[in-house]
Amino acid sequence: MNASQFSVLALAIAAIALVLLVAFCIQSFQYRKRTEQTLETLRQQVASVSAQSKDVGHQVEEQQNRSLVQSKHIQQLQEEITGFNNQIREVKLQDPSMRMYQRAAELVKQGASLEEVMESCDIPRAEAELIVTIHKK
Known part of the structure; x- marks a missing residue:
């Protein structure tokens, strides 16, 4: 090269x-x-x-x-609801007529008849029928 x-x-x-x-x-x-x-x-x-x-x-x-x-x-x-419920409970306990209707409702729930509710609570038939209608199961 x-x-x-x-x-x-x-x-x-x-x-x-x-x-x-x-x-x-x-x-x-x-x-x-x-x-x-x-x-x-x-x-x-x-x-x-x-x-x-x-x-x-x-x-x-x-x-x-x-x-x-x-x-x-x-x-x-x-x-507030608790307060309202307490107030309602107090009003119910203070009003004697309300106690009578509460007792009637309890009797209906226990199975009492219309006549038994009228006699026990001393309320007229129309009111007893209304309570029975409202609270009957």
């Missing part, structure tokens, strides 16, 4: 090496660009999920607050 052939061969090898280096740089650049795009997409998705998570957290907190307010209202209503 003479010097000119060696120079051509060296030049050819250098050219091939240069082409390979350029190809490697292009591939590396494209890979880096795809990696950056993927990372940016992932960042956007993480930001979106984070925002959605915060929204859900706020919705849960709001729902818990509503439930707490509703529980307080329900408790107040139950207390």
Whole structure:
């Protein structure tokens, strides 16, 4: 091999090496660009999920607050109902005629006949019939 052939061969090898280096740089650049795009997409998705998570957290907190307010209202209503029931019970116990009708209702529930209710409670037939109609099973 003479010097000119060696120079051509060296030049050819250098050219091939240069082409390979350029190809490697292009591939590396494209890979880096795809990696950056993927990372940016992932960042956007993480930001979106984070925002959605915060929204859900706020919705849960709001729902818990509503439930707490509703529980307080329900408790107040139950207390009022208990108070009303106590007042009704007191009124029934204070009114002698109401005791008579309560006794008549109890007799009907125990299976007493119309005549037995009228005699035991000393109430007219129409009222006894009404009580029997209302309280008979």
